[in-house]
Amino acid sequence: MDIDRYYNFDWVTPSEAPDDKAVYAAAAQLRKEMEGLVCLSLNDPTVGPALLTGRAAAVFFHEVFGHRAEGHRQKDVNEADVRQKRWAKPSSPNSSASLMTQP
Numbered sequence: 682m683d684i685d686r687y688y689n690f691d692w693v694t695p696s697e698a699p700d701d702k703a704v705y706a707a708a709a710q711l712r713k714e715m716e717g718l719v720c721l722s723l724n725d726p727t728v729g730p731a732l733l734t735g736r737a738a739a740v741f742f743h744e745v746f747g748h749r750a751e752g753h754r755q756k757d758v759n760e761a762d763v764r765q766k767r768w769a770k771p772s773s774p775n776s777s778a779s780l781m782t783q784p
Contacts, residue, residue, distance in 0.1 A: 684715060684718050686715055688708075688710070690703075
């Protein structure tokens, strides 16, 4: 398994660049995190509710709703309009799901 970690330093002018002490401290923190991650056992996949906030919630909403709502703008009538004949039908094959597509 590949485990990736990184730390990003941003600056505009050379005088704003981090000094060696800050870079070494960030590297030590990343090493500590990596050593901890390597020792962990793998988890089984989980299915459950997700609580999203901020940017993650906006991206999720856009992917689920935005592309479907924009389907009418496609040039080809057979392309991407997944809304046809689906209004008021469950959006999930799971019968216990309460999310419905509504006009």
